Amino acid sequence: MVHELFADDLRLATSSGFERVVIPATRLDHPVVEPENGRPWEANGTYLYGTVLPDEDGGGYRMWYNQNGMLYATSEDGIHWHKPALGRYVIDGQDTNYVFRRSPFTLNSVLYEPDDPDPSRAYKCLFSTGQRNFGVAFSPDGFSWSEPDGNPRLAFGSEVGNVVRDPLTGEYLGYLRRQLPRLEVDGLEGRRRVGLSTSTDFLAWSPLQAMINPDQIDDAWATEDWHRGEFYGMAGAPYGSQYIGLLPVFRVTDIYRPPAPGQSPYEGPIHCEFISSRDGRTWQRCSDRSPVIPNGPAGSYDAGAIMNVANTPVLVGDEIWWYYTAINTTHGGTRPPKNITIGRAAWRRDRMVGLRCGAGNATLETTDIVLGENSGPARLFVNADVTGGALRVELCQPNGRPLPGYVGARLRGDSLRHEVVWPNGERRLPDDVPFRIRFRGARATLFSYVVEA
Structure with missing residues (x-):
């Protein structure tokens, strides 16, 4: 075909x-996952540097999301989510929905491969082990995770990463932020950017290579030395005869020196653009760089930032659903009112561009x-x-x-x-x-x- x-x-x-032309997603007027009272482990926000997949039996949906570890949620309709107590991690005497927790642990990306000849590797996870490298883990069921010897397996990258598998070559493609951001930058050096690392077995990974960089258009709005465009992360997935992807673009408008307690020093909005590829390795941006996931109106849960997105979309009937991390303020907003939740964007099938x-x-x-x-x-x-x-x-x-x-x-x-x-x-x-x-x-x-x- x-x-x-x-x-x-x-x-x-x-x-x-x-x-x-880019076709803006239909967004919901409310988040689908958000911090809840009585769940102190979510107090700093619910992040989706993770994955949403259909249930193994096709009867609903599963989400692996983040807050100081990997949390798990289920849904019958993809809109209303349940956070089950799983009996695996107890915090202050309270059962939680954590499935994988270690220190340091920041963010995760999950693949489900039921045809793996080793059933203990049916689920695979790429996760950041802090700010400067990534590890891998395996699970037979998506709940019980184990790490192989030799973590961190990827001794490079920074904080944000997504992984998919090339259906033609069988290679795993890791889309990783290349380095820690810097307050002072020199051209591209010090900016958030995206690189590629590949693997044939999910254990040995190639050196991180440059893949997609900000250009003059990303900086065209800048009027001050510290103004610049950066890429917060990236997700891309096989779709039809090609790949489709999402690129969160961060406009750094200010640097706070020093920031307030709990505040990022990097200020500015983040919007999300459409990108595409033929092989998952060489990506191109659309001539129309308008947001493919539009930020919501002032005061809404995603007004300030579409910060990161799930590693793959979910195909539901005649629609494409892609879940994302949403912030009501810009990236450097103070808490309160800053609140980090998870949203869902939708397009009609094939209609992102x-x-x-x-x-x-x-x-x-x-x-x-x-x-x-x-x-x-x-x-x-x-x-x-x-x-x-x-x-x-x-x-x-x-x-x-x-x-x-x-x-x-x-x-x-x-x-x-x-x-x-x-x-x-x-x-x-x-x-x-x-x-x-x-x-x-x-x-x-x-x-x-x-x-x-």
């Missing part, structure tokens, strides 16, 4: 009249598609909003000439899954010749296409 988002230009041969055209005639062509005779009958489905507009689909040869019988299909309305049917009733795509898909439109937005056998 081919599943292509219009997130980059790699599979586009030509494009005219279309503009790439799209190609939009106006009233004029717009055209784009994909690169060559070759199915082959053994692929079986294949059909074409298009995710597009054509409300009030027009969109025609045709197939053409690599030289641009239309393929007879595959011209004049029209899409109307808004659908996540328009099936392309040509005027002669043909639904099947040709399997004996290479072809391109050509779209001609006005007042329409294209999000993705799927070639499905």
